[in-house]
Amino acid sequence: MKYYLLSVMQPQGERPAPEVLEEIMHNVELFHAELREAGAWVFAGGLHGPDTATVLRARDGDVLVTDGPYTESKEFLGGICLLKAPDLDAALKWGRKAALATTLPIEVRPFMHETEG
Amino acid sequence: MAVGAAGIEAVFRAEYGRAVAVLIRFLGDIDLAEEAVQDAFTTAVAKWPETGIPPSPAGWIITTARNRAVDRLRRESTRAARHAEAARLNAPDEPVEEGPVRDDRLRLIFTCCHPALAPQAQVALTLRLLGGLTTAQIARAFLVPETTMAQRIVRAKAKIRDAGIPYRIPRDADLPDRVKGVLAVVYLVFNEGYGGREDLCAEALRLGRLLVELMPDEPEALGLLALMLLIEARRPARVTADGDLVLLADQDRTRWDRDLIAEGQALVRRCLRRNRPGPYQIQAAINAVHSDAPTAAATDWGQIRRLYDQLMELAPSPVVALNRAVAVAEVEGPETALALVEKLDLDGYHAFHAVRADLLRRLGRHAEALRAYDAAIALTGSAPERAHLERARAALTAN
Numbered sequence: 001m002k003y004y005l006l007s008v009m010q011p012q013g014e015r016p017a018p019e020v021l022e023e024i025m026h027n028v029e030l031f032h033a034e035l036r037e038a039g040a041w042v043f044a045g046g047l048h049g050p051d052t053a054t055v056l057r058a059r060d061g062d063v064l065v066t067d068g069p070y071t072e073s074k075e076f077l078g079g080i081c082l083l084k085a086p087d088l089d090a091a092l093k094w095g096r097k098a099a100l101a102t103t104l105p106i107e108v109r110p111f112m113h114e115t116e117g
Numbered sequence: 118m119a120v121g122a123a124g125i126e127a128v129f130r131a132e133y134g135r136a137v138a139v140l141i142r143f144l145g146d147i148d149l150a151e152e153a154v155q156d157a158f159t160t161a162v163a164k165w166p167e168t169g170i171p172p173s174p175a176g177w178i179i180t181t182a183r184n185r186a187v188d189r190l191r192r193e194s195t196r197a198a199r200h201a202e203a204a205r206l207n208a209p210d211e212p213v214e215e216g217p218v219r220d221d222r223l224r225l226i227f228t229c230c231h232p233a234l235a236p237q238a239q240v241a242l243t244l245r246l247l248g249g250l251t252t253a254q255i256a257r258a259f260l261v262p263e264t265t266m267a268q269r270i271v272r273a274k275a276k277i278r279d280a281g282i283p284y285r286i287p288r289d290a291d292l293p294d295r296v297k298g299v300l301a302v303v304y305l306v307f308n309e310g311y312g313g314r315e316d317l318c319a320e321a322l323r324l325g326r327l328l329v330e331l332m333p334d335e336p337e338a339l340g341l342l343a344l345m346l347l348i349e350a351r352r353p354a355r356v357t358a359d360g361d362l363v364l365l366a367d368q369d370r371t372r373w374d375r376d377l378i379a380e381g382q383a384l385v386r387r388c389l390r391r392n393r394p395g396p397y398q399i400q401a402a403i404n405a406v407h408s409d410a411p412t413a414a415a416t417d418w419g420q421i422r423r424l425y426d427q428l429m430e431l432a433p434s435p436v437v438a439l440n441r442a443v444a445v446a447e448v449e450g451p452e453t454a455l456a457l458v459e460k461l462d463l464d465g466y467h468a469f470h471a472v473r474a475d476l477l478r479r480l481g482r483h484a485e486a487l488r489a490y491d492a493a494i495a496l497t498g499s500a501p502e503r504a505h506l507e508r509a510r511a512a513l514t515a516n
Contacts, residue, residue: 002281085281086281086283087281087282087283088231088233088280088281088282088283089282089283089287089291091281092233108280109280110279110280110281112279
């Protein structure tokens with residue numbers, strides 16, 4: 001089994017209407033439940049916006065602290081889902097469900113190391 | 118038996134894909150498999166001129182490659198580590214696939230044509246691993262620098278390994294979509310060749326035959342092969358000795374390749390008996406109607422239009438609608454056809470303007486026809502096609 005990271009790519013700008021958001025949250029919860037039931041679940045969660053980010057940079061043995069996201073861009077990481085899957089086809093199946101639930105683009109990436117079992 | 122380099126080359130071209138496919142399953146790594154098979158062919162070049170070609174060349178190559186690979190892995194501990202690292206392609210917990218065919222080449226095709234790879238990478242990998250083409254040959258065929266093509270192939274192989282693209286035939290539920298992807302890759306190779314590079318057409322036909330052999334129950338694989346054969350049959354008549362393009366209506370039909378037509382038409386009949394129509398089968402049937410007609414005037418356009426109607430139902434697209442309009446022009450006249458064409462949103466497509474130009478010309482609307490020819494000429498990327506359009510435009514101003 002391998003670990004895969006699903007990244008939810010969220011566009012900057014207006015948030016959807018409350019009732020739309022409510023439906024999305026409901027669908028995401030169903031998706032998480034499905035992951036757990038299948039034994040694929042490792043961790044998942046939404047992130048606060050890029051305004052809440054803090055960046056740390058090593059400089060000459062010291063660390064520089066700055067406010068704000070690492071890069072300003074049109075999309076930011078809105079949430080992540082870490083899962084276990086036997087291969088990319090299985091991971092893409094979960095990714096497809098995540099895209100439908102969140103209505104947002106999902107990036108699927110493999111981790112470098114296998115799971116332990 | 119005397120064995121020359123040509124004999125070994127022929128075996129290489131015929132058996133490379135099969136050998137690599139088996140070795141990938143055995144070794145779980147594409148690079149190691151390719152190296153092992155190339156080692157085996159190097160050995161064959163040294164041995165076969167003395168011993169003759171063995172009774173089962175593929176079996177010999179596979180056994181030799183396997184032994185070489187095992188030797189090499191034992192010798193090189195770093196390689197052994199790499200092997201262990203890469204063993205995930207072999208996926209020991211991989212479920213037994215439910216597909217009907219076990220040929221390793223089929224697994225390899227589905228891996229090469231995985232939708233998570235860029236289309237260009239799918240094409241390159243398929244030609245390289247199944248077709249046995251070198252990176253240099255593929256680069257030349259697609260007019261890109263060899264280093265660019267090499268990078269493309271290295272990246273694709275790395276993604277297969279690192280992202281865990283499986284080496285297996287997709288499950289039944291995913292199969293129709295994945296088969297579509299595989300057929301599209303082969304047709305893409307064929308269309309690249311249609312633009313002038315004949316070797317790619319030959320390669321696409323080889324791959325098409327392989328798909329039919331590996332997926333005998335897939336009517337669209339039959340349809341694609343039939344379509345490519347029927348189009349390829351017209352190659353001798355499509356271009357003049359000077360390289361000028363000749364339209365279907367103006368082609369010398371005695372120059373069509375009758376053997377390819379007979380083979381293509383037989384496949385179309387096989388498809389019809391199965392009665393599970395799909396876009397490739399219908400396009401093949403349309404081409405079969407053309408190849409039935411001894412002269413352009415004898416073409417059964419009614420039948421062609423009915424086939425386009427069917428294609429519009431199964432796989433509607435503006436391009437199909439444009440081609441259907443060409444058939445409508447022959448059955449109901451250019452005015453009806455032009456009304457259909459004007460509704461299409463294909464402003465950036467040269468064939469749209471070329472069809473419009475021809476219909477306007479036939480309706481005597483010459484000024485508009487000239488403007489449409491200009492648009493078509495400006496948009497086409499093919500030199501023979503542009504020359505043809507310029508001749509048609511010139512003929513109009515001469516009148």
